Amino acid sequence: DQQVKQNSPSLSVQEGRISILNCDYTNSMFDYFLWYKKYPAEGPTFLISISSIKDKNEDGRFTVFLNKSAKHLSLHIVPSQPGDSAVYFCAASAQGTYKYIFGTGTRLKVLA
């Protein structure tokens, strides 16, 4: 049972436009969410996080939105740059479980 789903395996966006990556979850106990970026042959790099007490968190070009009623979060990248081309993972954790559940990732390609 995949508790965290990224239903779009890939996404292509023009440079300068907005990239929107989506993530859905099923477990209402999740209370902390992370987004990571991963290049081939490297470990995941942390991008941004959000706690369930918030519905938005912003850090530079990256904004994460959380819709608890829909059990949905999204990562917005504005403006998109070619260097943003990578695989993006969302992850969720429930207090006291000491683990994150990761989605299967979305491969973003930013076209110059």
Place this chain on the structure above:
Amino acid sequence: KAGVTQTPRYLIKTRGQQVTLSCSPISGHRSVSWYQQTPGQGLQFLFEYFSETQRNKGNFPGRFSGRQFSNSRSEMNVSTLELGDSALYLCASSPMTGFAGELFFGEGSRLTVL
């Protein structure tokens, strides 16, 4: 500050062998987690340790085991290797006692089982 260090970076084993992977967390981080990444499966949680205690374990067979030492360094072991164990094994550390927060990942150990 040095990042999370994993050794070895690459290794090739044959079926039936066993393997030990090592992880040195960021200095001061006491929580260490292990994840397995295979194509199309994302990152699958293996286990998490804090102060030498395993606080959670993922849904993997008993062939997968781990431990953490008093200096927070961690090892994971896979015995009786199978072809399906070929994967990137990622270690992550966290400074958070209560766990919620950012995980800092190493570059991973790529295991190929022939």
